[in-house]
Amino acid sequence: MSEHLVEVSGLTVEFPVADSFVRAVDGLDFTLEAGQALGIVGESGSGKSTVAFGLLGLHRGTGARVRGSVRVAGVDVVDADDTELRRVRGGLAAMVFQDPLSALDPYHPVGDQIAEVYRVHRKVTRRAARARAVEVLDRVGIPDAARRARSRPHEFSGGMRQRALIAMALACEPRLLIADEPTTALDVTVQAQILDLLHELRAETGAGLLLVTHDLGVVAGSVDQVLVMKDGRAVERGPVAEVLGTPRETYTRELLAAVPRVDAPVAVHVHPGGGSTAEDDGVLLEAVDLRREFGRRGATVAAVDGVSLTVRAGETLGVVGESGSGKTTLGRMLVRLLDPTGGQLRYRGRDIGTLGEKALRPLRHELQMVFQDPASSLNPRRSIGESIADPLRAAGELDDRRIRARVGELLERVGLDPDWYHRYPHEFSGGQRQRVGIARALAPEPRLIVCDEPVSALDVTTQAQVVELLGQLQRDLGLSLVFIAHDLAVVRQVSDRVAVMRSGAVVEHGTADEVYDSPQHPYTKGLLSAVPVLDPTEAAARRDARRAVVPG
């Protein structure tokens, strides 16, 4: 017997769409040895997750067509009968899913769920299974595991849930762990912890690991081998250091080049003309002790809790923070989509924080916003031209020809074909849609654009292009930008100055270089050290450093 832990050859998976089939995986071959870790990397649509699901035969009964052979721990997954397949699932190979909240049953205690899985594969008593659940929960670092085992998933934080899912995967001591984007839904600090945990467990149990991710930084520190996928095929495969260090294929190189780096800023931004001479005059927008509370009397939560910052004409202010830090709320307040509940918001010296909708309207066009999710930021039922033209019409422009011309100009400016006026959003890719969103924000000739996570929903290559476009526009038009993101690297790439937010407050504020190169606040330091790096050696070093800081 070959005794590869995983042996995939000629795997092709096709999904039924309307009247035809779409090929998600196209003749893939790879193997994974026991105890080894393989990372499958690719952008969305590359078929990487389909491969992961194929290893457990999860396409069975869905109408998908699977060809080729998949052997996991000696079992032919494609041909196995249902009973045998169930033995593989969880028993020989266990999966860690992406979104830990929805991946657990909301109605049952976490411990029971793990115990249930354990009893599917081992003939043990309920009590023994519970004990095993506590044991594995304890192992993945859930404090007070015996008590927490009785909690339901919604009582756990995101990181804890992901740990619980890993615990479930460990329960039956599988020989293979399959992790499908295990950290995508998590903040960067938590992501680091989870990756560290997976690493440790692998070392301890000797299980093989198949890590599926879109993030090259994640694989760098976690796997031995990397498989780069594109359009269902393998582009490149090799040891992680080799692929990331000296990629052979162009695609891999492009991919690597597009990854923003915290350590090496790409200077796309340009400091405003005249440098910092006219500092006082340059202040465009100023927030003073800005506050925003949600909820009703008695039970209010301050999403933004006294933030003061300034945006100067022509500069880019980066706002970085993890989920729940209040950065989106802040961004929406800056353009007055949300009303502040306290503090002042001054635009060119005038307090606009308390202006009513009517009084605000003449100013509206000067403050624009680019949104995170390109799918929801364009009306699916209106052509993109109409969407872009909307602010023009609202401003009173009636002449159709002039509107057409102006929209064409804007489309061209963001790198789209000016003749696409009549196309609808669904005809575009995510990156293109984001360009449309930017064109629309530009239409009313604003002075300031708040970009709320403008690239986080995009693939890494697209991400780089959009970032590049924003920088270009800023240079050309002398715009001020507020760039809000959770991704420290992206923020560094574009920002002149950076504000780090946590729990509704700014904990650190300074020029990009100051904040990134010599962080003062411990929170900033923690954040920076958690950012995954592309160099496997460096990644290992950082892991050791983290372990030293946070024991257990």
Add this chain to the structure above:
Amino acid sequence: MTGYLTRRFLGMVAVLFALTAVIYAVFYVAPGDPAQLACGLKCSPVQVHQLRGQLGLDEPVYLQYAHFLKGLFAGRDFSAGAGVLHCDAPCLGISYRTNEQVTDMILNRLPVTASLALGAMVIWLLLGIGSGLLSVLRRGRLTERLLTSLTLAGTAVPVFIIGLLLLLLFCAYLQWLPFPTYVGLSQDPQQWFWGLLLPWTSLALLESAKYARLTRSSMLETLAEDHIRTFRAYGVSERRLVTRHALRGALAPVIALSALDLGTMFGSAVLTETLFGLPGLGKLIVSSVNILDLPVVVGVTLVTGFSVVLANAVADVLYAAADRRVVLT
């Protein structure tokens, strides 16, 4: 969450009261004189005048409404001729026609409507959830297609057609069942059961079709959720996925809806009660509308409306309790 429920509840109660005011106004402008009707057509003008005074109909409509509200919160006294008729809060007034307390009239009819609604609910839940689950478990087979067609057809049949056909079949031709009559449960449980079986079935057949569809779609939706996929990926069998992991989530909307339907049933069983001649709230209000017996109409409306408001609240709570992820804002 409590705050939300309270607000929602109070809002609906407020609107309910506004509604009673509307009913007063509508009846005020409606043709026909309640006093004349209560007195009888041969009553002399003097007699009608006296009766109008006795019923308080000579007062302006807003005062009449104010008295009604006072009675509701503080109780009222009515002249009984010999002595007074004390009507404790919540007092819905007394019938123009019989001088009976509306509260009593409603309480007397309530068991009929409640028996009808509760019994029907038991049947529709059993039938509806059962066939809904069956069609999910037999996905893609003939059973599913059969059940889907049947339930689709079921939702299309009005209760008075089903009822009539059942009557025709079981009472007239086969004579397996007695003609439906209401006999109190405490009086004779067996007759109660047999007497209501047909009304229950007519109501339930219709409802169960709706519930089967809801159960099915809710179950399919739940089965498509990520956590189901998790357990499938861990080798848990399909049957167990359905019974242990999907059922509860899938039934949450079903339970919530049945609480709502139960509440609505108190006011909407008119057709069934009319068809089968059951002396419930629906029949009471229909006959009261005909003789402009305003206190009874308002009373029944308030009570049935309130039952639905309550059912709404219960449905919300049940839903939240069943689905821990739900946040009420």
Add this chain to the structure above:
Amino acid sequence: MSRSPRIPRRIGAAAVTVALAGGAAACGPKSGDAGADAAPHRGGTLTILNQDPQDRFDPAREYTSGGGNVPSLVFRTLTTRARVNGAPGTKVVPDLATDTGTPSKDATVWTYHLKDGLKYEDGSPITSGDIKYGIERSFAPELSGGPPYFRDWLVGAENYQGPYKDPKGLDSIETPDARTIVFHLNKPEGDFPYLATATQFAPVPKAKDTGVKYAEHPISSGPYEVVKNENDGAHLVLKRNPYWSSKTDDQRKAYPDTIDVQSGLDPAVINQRLSTGSGADAAAVTTDTNLGPSELAQIGNDKELAGRVGTGHFGYTNYLAFNTKVKPFDNPKVREAIAYAINRTSVVNAAGGSSLAEAATTFLPNQPTFGYTPYDPFPAGPNGDPAKAKELLKEAGYPNGLTVTLTHSSSNADQYGPDIATAVQDGLKAAGITVKLNALQQSGYRQAVTSVSSEPGFFLSGWGADWPSGGPFLAPIFDGRQIVTNGSNFNSAQLDDPSVNDEIDAINKITDHATAAKQWGALDQRIGRQALVVPLFHPVYKRLYGKDIRNVVISDWTGVLDVSQVAVK
């Protein structure tokens, strides 16, 4: 209009309900089953299955003809109807009183003496003062619902508000001693003995009066007392009153020990239960539900079932009413044209077919006691005579036909509804008369047609007398002095013909019922020629009773079997 052929659905105005509670009358059962049985069995339980509840079970609030059916089991009155089959059953006989009353010469003062040994259910004696009190309390607005005659006839009663507000009482009712009661009337009323059958003449002991709550347990003077009264008469259980004695009551037989009155039932259920007759239903009757079409169709082939149908006639006429103050009905030729055009076969079918309705050409019901004299002033045959009608219309100035509006109730109860209206509509079509239908909601309809100011020109109506005599049948409808402008008016033609008025006065003075009846018949014929109304049909009662029911008595007064005579096997 007044009572309906069937005990009306409770909806109706009180007037309606009332009369019928007594039910009505005529040819008794044809088979000899009833009286033929040697000695009816005493004991057992009689079940009564009804649609309408026995609500407002208070003698002050009942509006009955002849004391009612169930009410007369509990309430004895000064006089009562004779409990015998057919026409003899239209007679008034003494009940609590020793005779049917002694009138003064001009019939304005009536004196009654009570029998000896009369007792309430608690054993206490019945006095004439209690009868006076019973009548007085019926004036209280809290206890509305009774007939209007007391206020109209008794001296000084017009504005009386009852003993609760006005404890002095009515001077026009005198009780010189505990066994004598004297009534002073403001005009001659030879029919006073008929009125004295009303439940308002039942004694009410003042000490036991609880006002509106008295209905829950009225004190019995009759053979049965109330032991259970649920939901305001929805379910009534009566049991034998030990203090009642057949020695003082030769009318009521009171064979069963218990009477169980259930109501709120669907007509189909009632008929089904009676025809199946299982369990207690074998000893059951109904007093308010006619046979349905299903049973009627069945009877032809089922002798047993046919033998258990009680047929009766209550004096009642359904007719088309004209308001002669409204064009074009002021023109006699138009009215006559309609009378010729009417297709009574369609109308009778709409009313349930020939078993349940008899085509009518006279206003008076077809019973001798009313003075029935057959005639047909506009002979058109059973299906109408459209040709003759067209001719008359031409004469009236409508050569191209005529469009009229027929007002009716939106409910078919009492046969004033759309069923009859559409039958009339279709019948008149042949004569070139286009009928538009104006359906009014039941209560609105009743008020519209009885109010002089809002009375439509052409509408469905009906009339039944409060007692079987021609006077109360004709006078309210055709006596010009009975046109009421500020209350309920029944003279819908608004006829005020001095010769008719004089004739009515003349007949009212006749004390011999038979002589008077003949005169009423002649008057009816005379008025009939004016086509002020178009008689449509007289309803017939056909009601099923259970297998174990014996001693069925159906008088022409009520038309339904008398529950005080029934025995159960």
Add this chain to the structure above:
Amino acid sequence: MSGTAGLLAGETAQVSPAAGASQVWRRLRSRRAALAGAIVLAALVVIALTAPLLTAIEGQDPTTYHDTLVNSASGGVPIGSFGGVSADHWLGVEPGTGRDVFARLVYGAQISLLVAVGSTVVQVLIGVVVGLTAGLGNRFLDQLLSSTTDVMLALPSLVFAIALMAVVPSGFPRPVLLMLVIGLLGWGGTARVVRAQTLTLKELNYVAAARLGGSSRWRIARRELLPSIAAPVITYAALLLPTNVVSEAGLSFLGVGVKPPTSSWGQMLSSATTWFRADPAYVLLPALMLFATTLAFTVVGDAVRTALDPRAASRIKVGTKGADVSDARAATGPQAATVAAPVRRAGANADNRGEA
């Protein structure tokens, strides 16, 4: 006027923007049941429109009495088998009157369809206005309108309809009155759906973008919201139609529908309650017509729903995310997580106040 329609409203959902009209039509066409339903409906419309012609061919009309065709002594049972079927009277005659059943059924279709469509229009109009206003208005207005909507859904609407029908003067044209009454009492569900949609949509970024672009509220409602609300409203309206058919029949059944001699299936069924033993044919015919109509409406409505909402038809998805399969799926519109309108799932909150 189903009071619970509102809760079910959560089922109706978004249209994938990818689903253009042609695609919807293709999905509709491919379902045989829907096709059959549509054919039945088309036939009904034709029957209703050509009622005078059809009855002329038969040589009858719906109002003429035939005394000789019923047996008066047995209460008016039609003479002959199957309710008096003959060459002159294709479906027999009405018991008691002898009117032609075929003619009455055919004319009944007119009322049934007219009232159903008319009342649906009224319901949708009111529902959209109220729902939009509540969704866009301030908290007080929303509270007021939502409470009113809840109560509308809670009302024993049949009872109210009876009362309303009784109060309105008899001169008012009856079919119009029926439309108004059913419409006025049955808009709650639509309002709830529209409000929920509006609340979801107004949180969407493109609405925020429109605000930033300087659009007024009214302009936003018209240009951004209404088009997106149209699909769920059409879906909901399709489900309302059969309900309204039944409501009209129910009111006529209770005797407060159209006025005689106009024929209505509900009124025929009502009179059939006393005849069902003596003349079963008379029960079955209107029952069958009513059943066919509501079933056809339901089937077509169901198909419209599925066609407009691909999610309802989707099989259980396993494992793979939409994006892996086809990019078009990723473009699926906003997800309305409304089962009961006010209930939101925590995860779906727009603000980033998620878990700490």
